[in-house]
Amino acid sequence: MTTEINIPSLTNIEYIPYIDENGQLPEQLQGKIGVYAIFDQEKVLQFVGYSRDVYLSLKQHLVRQPKNCYWVKAETIERPNRTILEKIEQTWIAENGTVPTGNQDNKDKWTQAIDAKATMTPEEQANYNNPANDEIAQTKIIKNVARRVEAEIIAVLELRGLQTQIRFHPKLKENGLLDLK
Numbered sequence: 001m002t003t004e005i006n007i008p009s010l011t012n013i014e015y016i017p018y019i020d021e022n023g024q025l026p027e028q029l030q031g032k033i034g035v036y037a038i039f040d041q042e043k044v045l046q047f048v049g050y051s052r053d054v055y056l057s058l059k060q061h062l063v064r065q066p067k068n069c070y071w072v073k074a075e076t077i078e079r080p081n082r083t084i085l086e087k088i089e090q091t092w093i094a095e096n097g098t099v100p101t102g103n104q105d106n107k108d109k110w111t112q113a114i115d116a117k118a119t120m121t122p123e124e125q126a127n128y129n130n131p132a133n134d135e136i137a138q139t140k141i142i143k144n145v146a147r148r149v150e151a152e153i154i155a156v157l158e159l160r161g162l163q164t165q166i167r168f169h170p171k172l173k174e175n176g177l178l179d180l181k
Contacts, residue, residue: 023163034076047102
């Protein structure tokens with residue numbers, strides 16, 4: 001058995017709008033295993049990744065980086081094979097000439113839950129650090145910060161015309177984290 005794989009050139013793959021004219025994400029990628037490249041509004045490569053469900057990963061990236069997700073290119077495979085997926089990912093990054101910003105120092109912003117605590121206003125921080133507050137009060141403050149950030153993200157996505165339902169994991173909000181359910 002040969003391990004030769006035919007890796008398509010990133011430039012030869014068609015751009016797919018991240019959010020189509022009906023406000024939906026690329027449903028043809030739902031449940032598909034593959035590699036995907038995310039581009040900003042000017043079609044500058046921002047991130048290359050791979051997933052067992054490209055659609056769900058695209059949804060996660062959209063809430064984490066809404067200003068950088070306008071176009072996507074994808075290559076799907078039938079069976080999960082990390083070696084093949086990583087090879088395609090590396091080839092596309094090399095083809096780009098430079099490592100996309102999302103695959104460098106700020107990779108966490110693309111791949112990890114949003115830390116709403118990092119966006120606390122000075123007023124929220126003062127309230128949180130108030131010695132009179134117990135753990136329950138602090139949890140409530142953190143939850144409200146997470147809700148504020150969630151509302152800001154949803155407002156940005158609604159302005160972009162997104163119709164796909166976005167639901168954040170409620171339990172994570174208690175820790176000031178936002179990730180899709």
